[in-house]
Amino acid sequence: MPTPERSTRDAYGQALIDLAAEDISVVAVDGDVGSATRAARFSVLHPDRVFNVGMAEQDMILTAAGLALGGKNVYVSSYASFLVGRGYEQIRSSVAIPGLPVKIVGSHCGVTVGEDGASHQMLEDLALMRAFPDMTVLAPADYVSALGLLKNAASSRGPVYIRLGRAPVPDVYADGDEGFVPGGGRVLREGTGVTVCCCGIMVSEALRAAEVLARQNICAEVIDCFSVSPLPARIILDSVHRTGCCVTAEEHFARGGLGEAVAALTSSAYPVPVKQVAVFDKFGQSGSPAELQEYYGLTASQIVSAAVQAWTMRRR
Amino acid sequence: MTPERDILAERALAVRRDVVRMIGVARSGHLASSLSIVDLLVWLYWEVLSLRADEPSWEGRDRFVLGKGHGCPALYAVLANKSFFPREELWSYRRLGAMLQGFPEIRRTPGVDAPGGSLGQGLGLANGLALALRDRTPAPSVYCLVGDGELQEGVFWESAMTSAHFSLDNLLLLVDRNGRQMEGATEDIMSLEPLREKFLAFGWAVEECDGHDFASMRNVLGRLGSRRGKPGCIVAKTTLGKGVSFLENDPSGGRMVLGRESMDKALRELEKGGD
Secondary structure (H helix, E strand, O other): OOOOOOOOHHHHHHHHHHHHHOOEEEEEOOOOOOHOHHHHHHHHHOOOHEEEEEOHHHHHHHHHHHHHHOOOOOEEEEEEEHHHOOOOHHHHHHOOOOOOOOEEEEOOOOOHHOOOOHOEEEEEEEHHHHHOOOOEOOOOOOHHHHHHHHHHHHHOOOOEEEEEEOOOOOOOOOOOOOOOOOOEEEEEOOOOOEEEEEOHHHHHOOOOOOEEEEEEEOOOOEEEEEEOOOOOOOHHHHHHHOOEEEEEEEEEOOOOHHHHHHHHHHHHHOOOOOOEEEEEOOOOOOOOHHHHHHEEEOOOHHHHHHHHHHHHHHOO | OOHHHHHHHHHHHHHHHHHHHHHHHHHHOOOHHHHOOOHHHHHHHHHHHHOOOOOOOOEEEEEEEEEOOHHHHHHHHHHHHHHOOOOOHHHHHHOOOOOOOOOOOOOOOOOOOOOOOOOOOHHHHHHHHHHHHHOOOOOEEEEEEEEOHHHHHHHHHHHHHHHHHHOOOOOEEEEEEOOOOOEEHHHHHOOOOHHHHHHOOOOOOEEEEOOOHHHHHHHHHHHHOOOOOOEEEEEOOOOOOOOHHHHOOOOOOOOOOOOHHHHHHHHHHHHOOOO
């Protein structure tokens, strides 16, 4: 496999540039981390369309909400730990309750942030954002899907949260691939043995796990659940009808993320065993992204063993 | 007393009576805090803001952001008296399914430009609005009214920096300086003074006025008219529970819920004031 060169955050600056060419109302709010979130690429081209409010995440959210009230198509970005962590109550009161179409872009999610350690490795953003009624929550797997989701979010009539990562990730999709819409998901590999629902960096891990499982005669169906809320429920349920068991995989706490969302869906609509691959009951720490992925069990081999367990528990 | 001022005073009295009635009927809501901003709102809505009641979402309108959302009965009564919606809506304030929620909601109430409910957030919303609107010709102005107690929220000062940094001279902040918060005097709980100097140090143009005297309000707005490149702030000295004697002197800071008798007493006082 070639060395990946693009991260999901790299898609952010490009998405803003592409959108701005079509829509004069596109603006971005930044909190002095534009180089890291890649908003800076946009601000070089359109300095008048970026408002850097400094290190003030609470004010960033309010400024973004006010810009949306004034008719702007607003993207606001920062490290997720601080944007959705420190800005949570501002998101709740001034974006989610009034239902404003603010695009909240949280970069630096998950343990693959690496050396900065626990304070910067956001592992509960999906839980926090999923809890809001009518908040679209998106977790792209690679550059192409991130670009598509960021651009499609522009036409959303309500608030959107988009989860991005710092580390380069392998391409899952080909350049120009389309159809990355809220509520959507993509079956990347068909199978009848076990359903694997995954998002973010775990999508390419799931594809690798499926290769291993195939050698054990378990045919895995891999679904990129880039829309964590609303879930691509029809795709997931159709799949578990056929497979009778499910594994979820995400770079997030087990609590409140994609895994619990899928478990809640299946338990009420078509109960099957669901095994979660996620971070269980501990915060992150410093280390290289690869070491941390291994340490926290966010690898293809974890998906393989969870799939085998789920497969033995299946009821068909 | 000029005739226009008489008219504003009359309107303020009518609004006060509606505020007392709506909170009385709902048996819920922040009466004293609502009464302290009535004159400021009446002045803004009848003399300052450019609005169209029959077209609440008119793009060219000035925007108003109520930071102290719990004072919304005063805003609702003003909007009803300006015919943004039927006055009958006032009597279902805070009821299930009502147009008029306990705190302002943009999706429910015509004429409400921004959400309010969580203290300290109004100025940040107003900044965003001012940034969004300032390139239009003519640029609508954004007015934001905040309580003094909510200035204790840290995010307010983040936003105060932003207003000055982006030279938002289409933004005017009004501080309802009634000196009281939930548990007592602001200066006892977390002192705010010297408030004027704080705003000056943050890069604002600041004036002080009597928040119950229309001439005083006009005067300071005139002086702030030349604030090129700076956000403007009016620190308006007000009295909690203004207009109802037993609320003005209430040591609990107006936290009491009015019973039927006190409501009647308050209305009698306000009716007398109209003579």
